[in-house]
Amino acid sequence: MNKNILSPEVQSFIRQHAHENASGIALKKSPFGQVSSSELAQQINGWQKVSTKIPEWLERSKVLYFPEKLNLEQSSSARTGKFKASLLSPNSNVLDLTGGFGVDSYYFAKQANKVLHCEINRELSQIVAYNLGELGLNNIQFHAGDGIALLISSHERYDYIYADPSRRVKNQKVFRLEDCEPNILASQSLFFQHSDILVTKLAPLLDISGALHVLPNVKDVYVISIENDCKELLFVQEKSFQGIPTIHAVRLSTEVPQLFSFNYVQEKEAAPVFGEPTNFLYDPDVAITKAGAFKSIATVFHLQKLHQHSHLYTSYDLIREFPGRIFRIHRVVSFSVFKKNVDITKANIISKNFPLKVEDLRKKFKIKEGGEDYLYFTTLFDDRHVVVYGKRVF
Template sequence: MNGNILSAEVQTFIRQHADMDASRIALKKSPFEGVSSSELAQQITGWQKVSSKMPEWLKQDKALYFPEKLNLEQCSSAKTGKFKVSLLSPDCTVLDLTGGFGVDSYFFAQRAKKVIHCEINPQLSQIVAHNFLELAIDNVQFHTGDGITFLASSRKRYDYIYTDPSRRVKNQKVFRLEDCEPNILAYQSLFFEHSDTLLTKLAPLLDISGALNVLPHVREVYVISIENDCKELLFVQEKSFQGIPTIHAVRLSTDKSQTFSFNYIQEKETVPTLGEPTNFLYDPDVAITKAGAFKSVASAFHLQKLHQHSHLYSHDDFIGDFPGRVFRIQQVVPFSRFKKNTGVAKANIVTKNFPLKVEQIRKKFKIKEGGEDYLYFTTLYDDRLVVVYTKRI
C-alpha cells in the first residue's frame, strides 16, 4: 500500500481523471514523485469499478485506496449488501471469514454490534482497514490471515458466520463448491461449532439442487437479481433445521425489492395449465428461472404456460405485480408465415424454446436490434413454432 497515493494532490488527480481510460494513464509519465503511472491507473480502474457497485463510498469525498482489479471482481454491490443485512438480527456478531474488499462487512457493520473481517492477503487487509477508518466504521475488527485458521484457534461463538469462497483459483475460474477456496464442504463441522447460522454467498452459475445435496441444514436459498441479471446465490444454514428449504427469488431495484418464495416439493407437484397466448405475455425475471420456479410462478399468478419447456406465460388480464416483464400481445403468427413475409426491419428479439438463436434470426431476416417492438420466437404446447408480436408495458 503506497501512502503517497493518499495525498490530496494525487486524490484530486484520480477524481479528475476518473472517467478516462486507465490504460492511457498507465502509458503516460506519472506527474507525481513516488507514485507510478501504473499505480495511478490501478486507482482509476478501482474508482470506476467501485462507482458502479458502491457509489455511496465515492460521494463521501474520502481518501479511499483501491486494490488490484482482481480483488474487486467478486465483491458485492450496495444493493446485494443491503439485502443481506436485512436478514441479520440487530446487535449481532458476524464473522466474515473471507472479507475481501470488505463490501459485505461494511453493510454488516450497519446492523451488527461487531464484525470480524478476515483476509488472507495482507495488503488487501491493510487497504480495507484504511478505507473503513476513512468511512468512520468503528465496529469492525480486522484479522490478517486465513479465516479458517483463525476460527479453528478460537473458542468464541458468533451469531453468524459468513463466507464468500473465492471462485478464482490459480488464475482459473471455478464454479463447483469443492473447487472454491476455502472448500466450505470440508469445514461444516467447524463452522457449526462456532455458530448456529451460516450465510454463504455462491456463484450465480452454481447448480442449486446440487448444492442442496451436499450442504447440510439449509433453511433458505436466496437467488438475487438486479435488472434481470442474476448476481449471487445466498444459502442460509441453521444448525437445528431439518425441513424442506424455502427458495426465494429476489428482484432488487432502486426503489423496491420483490420476492417470490416456494419450495421444490411444491414445484414438483404443481401441474400448470397449458394454453394459447391471449392478451398479455409474461416473461419471468432471471431470478425466477434460476430458482427453478417454472410451474410455481404460473400457479401463483393463475397464468397459462405456453409450453412445458418454454417458460413463457399468458393471461387475459394485466397482472402488475408479476415478477418479470409484461408485454401486450399484438398478434401471433406461425413461424412458417413469418419466413415468407416479415415486414419487420427493427425489433427486440427474444427466443425461448426455439430452434434458432437470436443472432441467426437477425441474420436470416435482416432485422436490426432496438425499437419498441418485441418479437418472441417460441414453441407452443402442441409444438407449433410461432412468433409473438408484443409491446412492453
C-alpha cells in the same frame, strides 16, 4: 499500501483523470516521484469500479484507497450488500470469514452490533481497515490472516458466519463448491461449533440442487438478480434445521426487493394450465428461471403456460406483480405465415424454445435490433412454432 497515494495532490490527479482509460494512464510517465503510473492506473480503475458498484462510498468525498483489480471483481455491490445485511438480526455478532474488499462487512456493520473482517491478504486487510475507518464505521475489527485458522484456535461464538469463498484459483475461474478457496465443505463441523447460522455466497452458475445435496441444514436459498442478471446465490444454513429448504428468487431491480418464494416439493407438484397467448405475455426474471420456479410461478399468479419448456406465460388480465417483463400482445402468427410475409424491419427479438437462435433470425429476415416492438419466437403446447408481436408494459 503506498500511503503517498493518499496525499492531496495525488488524490486531485486521480479525480481529474477518473473517467479516463486506466490502461492509458499506466503507459504514461507518472508526475509523482513516489507513486508509479501503474499505481495511479490501479486507483483510477478502482474508482471507476466503485462508482458503479458502491457509488455512495464516493459521494461522501472521502479519501479511499483501491486495491488491485482482481480484489474488486468478486466484491458485492451496494444493492446486494444491503440485501444481505437485511437478513441479519439487529445487534448481532458477525464473522466475515473471507472479507475481501469489505463491501459486505460495511453493510453488515450498519445492521449488526459487531463485525469481524478476516482477510488472508494482509495488504488488502490493511486497505479495507483504512477505507472503512475513513467511511466512519467503528464497530468492525480486522484480522489479517486465515479466517478458518482463527476459528480453529478460538472459542468465540458468532450469531452469523458469512463466507464468500474465492472462485478464482491459480488465475482460473472455478464453479464447483469443492474447488473454491477456502473449501467450506471441509469445515462445516468447525463452522457449526462457532455459530448456529452460516451464510455462504456462491457463484451464480453453481447448480443449486447439487449444492443442496452436499451442504447440510440448508434452510433458505436466495437467488439474487439485478436488471435480469443473476448476481449471487446465498445459502443459509441453520444448525437445527431439518426441513425442506425454501428457495427465494430475489429481484433487486426495483426500489423494494421483489421476492418469490417456493420449495422444490411445491414445484414438483404444481400443475399449470397450458394455453395459447391471449392479452399479455410474461417473461420471468432470470432469478425465477435460475431458481427453477417454472411451474410454481404459473400456478401462484394464475397464468397459463405456453409450453412445458418455453417458460413463457400468458393471461387475459394484467398481473402487475409478476417478477419479470410483461408485454401487451398485439397479435400472434404461425412461423410459417411469418416466413411468407415479414412485415417488420426493426424489433427486439427473443427466441425461447425455438429451433433458430436470435442471430439466425435477424440474419434470415433482415430485422434490425431496437425500437419498441418485441418479437417472441417460441413453441406452443401443441408444438406449433409461432411469433408473438408485443410491446413492453413493464
